[in-house]
Every structure is written in structure tokens, then in C-alpha cells.
Amino acid sequence: MKIFVTGATGFIGSSIVDELLRRGHAVVGLARSDASATKLQAKGAQAHRGSIYDAASIVPVLNEVDGVIHAAFNHDFSTYAQNCLDDGVLLERMAESLRGSGKPLIATSGTTVIAPGHLATEDQPADPAIPRSASERFLRFHEFGVRTGSVRLPPSVHGEGDTAFVPAAIALARRAGVSAYIGDGANRWPAVHRDDAARLFCDVVERGEAGHCFNAVQDEGIPFRVLAEAIGKGLGVPVRSLAPEKAAEHFGWFARFAAADVPASSRLTRERLSWSPRENTLLFDLDSLPSYFDLSVKALSI
Known part of the structure; x- marks a missing residue:
């Protein structure tokens, strides 16, 4: 597969790119700068210049790839609620562009989209009162021919x-x-190690069931x-x-x-994808x- 990855030079995204390449996939990584593009090309990935703040710079490449992993997010916590809304809007735009294609669109969310105080599981829907839940609204596009999926990451x-x-x-x-x-x-x-999280992203883009959430959790x-x-x-x-x-x-x-x-918990993720932290x-x-x-x-x- 040829996979487009946003956040491709970030802490988690760079590990996702490495794992995709190890599995024999071709990778197109989003690059905001020449330095990021150079890093991607040095790994054997293709760079696509653009930004998550400009959906028009991203949409064209979606027709050229077989799937998408969206690992980018603005971590400026002074504007956290707005960042979550913006992420949701971008995902909706990408999902709309992929409508009817059958392609996977896998996004990043957080285990904290579930109300605190009890064990969060994959089948619990995101609480709409929690800002990060905006990043999961696009999941409904599985009803319109997009193989949507969300990887929920823990706080650490x-x-x-x-x-x-x-x-x-x-x-x-x-x-x-x-x-x-x-x-x-x-x-x-x-918590989860970033390399275990990266393997889960790759498992989900390869064979995750449409419309589902998966928890990248070890501890x-x-x-x-x-x-x-x-x-x-x-x-x-x-x-x-x-x-x-x-x-x-x-x-x-x-x-x-x-x-x-x-x-x-990641019990359902382990059962459904045979994923296991190592x-x-x-x-x-x-x-x-x-x-x-x-x-x-x-x-x-x-």
C-alpha cells in the first residue's frame, strides 16, 4: 500500500513511518519545511509539502494514495479546545474527499475521550463534552465508503x-x-511505548474494521x-x-x-488485531x- 502520513516527522509519526517502511509499504509524509522533507527522503519516504492548517494542501494527495494515517496534532495547550475542533474539521474534510473510495482513514485520538474514573474501553463512545472527541466524529464516514478508524493514545x-x-x-x-x-x-x-503505538497504527490501516476505535495501551x-x-x-x-x-x-x-x-484497557484491541505490546x-x-x-x-x- 501507499500510505499518506501526517505528523510524519513527529515523535509518534516518525515511528509510524519507520514501521510502514519495514512492512514494505510506500510512504508519503506531510512536510511543512525543507528540513522535514529531507528527513523523510533520507528514510526512503516521499515528501508532500503542506500543512494541517491548510486542508487544500492535503486533499489533492489523497487521490494518489491507498490509505491515510493522521498522526499530526497541535499540542499548544493554551488553545487546546480550538485545536481539537480544527482537527475534527480537517478529518471531516479528508473523509469527505475519500467518500466511496473504500480507503482507510486512520486518525489519532485519546483514551481520555472517555469520562474519567473508570476503565475506558474501545467500544465506549467518546464523550461529546470532552474536546478531543471532535477527532472521532469522522468515524461515521464508514457508512459512506471510507474505512475509518481511530487509535486512542494514553496520556503517556x-x-x-x-x-x-x-x-x-x-x-x-x-x-x-x-x-x-x-x-x-x-x-x-x-501508558504505551511509541513503537508499540506505531505498530498498532499500521495494523489498523492494514486490517482494522471500519468505524472502530482501538486503544494503544500497555500499562x-x-x-x-x-x-x-x-x-x-x-x-x-x-x-x-x-x-x-x-x-x-x-x-x-x-x-x-x-x-x-x-x-x-486494550483487551478488545488485542483480541481483534492480535496486537500485543512488546x-x-x-x-x-x-x-x-x-x-x-x-x-x-x-x-x-x-
Whole structure:
């Protein structure tokens, strides 16, 4: 197959491109810059110049490929709700362009589109009150001849090069001189290694059933207290419980993530696609990858 990948030079997208190429697929990656285009071409992929902010730059290439993996997303959390809406609009535009083609259109979503506090599963519909659910509205196009699918990613997609939520928590703990959790820290975070997530994206584009969601989850729910302890160990700083009313003062914008209880299962994904995680766990990576505690690593802004 010839697969078009957005976010093709990003943390997860680059791993997806590598896995597609390993499987013998041809890859066309979206590139916003000459540097991104050069990276893709060096791997043996084709570069298509365009941007997720300009749907007209993307739509023409859809007729030239056999399927699409949409792995790009704007991670500026100061405009998060709008970013989610924009992502949904782009996916609708792509799905409309693929109407009647039978081609796969596989997008990125999050396990957190399910209301918190209980184990999220693949067959639970996204809560429309949660902004990221906008990225799953396009799934209905399976009724119009598009093999739609969504890969739901957990809050932590980890591995070498991670700059997301866990590195943000590390940067915050370094700045504060303490690694904190809220209350008893029993709230849970699921996690997956980026290479396992990449393999799932490829499995779904190859043979995922239309209209379905798939959970890229290895660790169903690591207590945040345990994450805080691993961060404290890595930084050599004390670990402390915070009263809920002190969370915003300590964590800032990260407080809602530090408090989130969002466990998720991948049992149905494993059954339906014979997918099984085989890379390191998040706690193993925190214990073994020096890059997680490297001062030069730039994490999400805190």
C-alpha cells in the first residue's frame, strides 16, 4: 500500500513511518519545511509539502494514495479546545474527499475521550463534552465508503525523544525541588511505548474494521504516586503529597493532568488485531533512559 502520513516527522509519526517502511509499504509524509522533507527522503519516504492548517494542501494527495494515517496534532495547550475542533474539521474534510473510495482513514485520538474514573474501553463512545472527541466524529464516514478508524493514545506515549506529559512533570519537579502527587496519588495513568503505538497504527490501516476505535495501551493505569516516586528517584528530590486545594498552585496548567484518573484497557484491541505490546514499560524507561532527566530536553511548557 501507499500510505499518506501526517505528523510524519513527529515523535509518534516518525515511528509510524519507520514501521510502514519495514512492512514494505510506500510512504508519503506531510512536510511543512525543507528540513522535514529531507528527513523523510533520507528514510526512503516521499515528501508532500503542506500543512494541517491548510486542508487544500492535503486533499489533492489523497487521490494518489491507498490509505491515510493522521498522526499530526497541535499540542499548544493554551488553545487546546480550538485545536481539537480544527482537527475534527480537517478529518471531516479528508473523509469527505475519500467518500466511496473504500480507503482507510486512520486518525489519532485519546483514551481520555472517555469520562474519567473508570476503565475506558474501545467500544465506549467518546464523550461529546470532552474536546478531543471532535477527532472521532469522522468515524461515521464508514457508512459512506471510507474505512475509518481511530487509535486512542494514553496520556503517556513514552520512549527516547519523549517531550510530552511525563517530561513536563519532570521539568516541574526539577524547578520546584519536589516531585508531588495529589492526595493519596491513587489516580491512574495508562501508558504505551511509541513503537508499540506505531505498530498498532499500521495494523489498523492494514486490517482494522471500519468505524472502530482501538486503544494503544500497555500499562492500564499506573498510580500517579508511583510516577511521582520514579521522577523523585531520577531527579534525587523528595516526593510529597499535596492537598487538592494546593494542586493548582504547585502544578499550574498541569494540575488537571496530575489529578486525572483515566485508566484504559486494550483487551478488545488485542483480541481483534492480535496486537500485543512488546517494548519497555514507562517505569522501565524512567529508570533506564537518561534522556528523561537530561536538562537539554525541552518538554511541554509548564
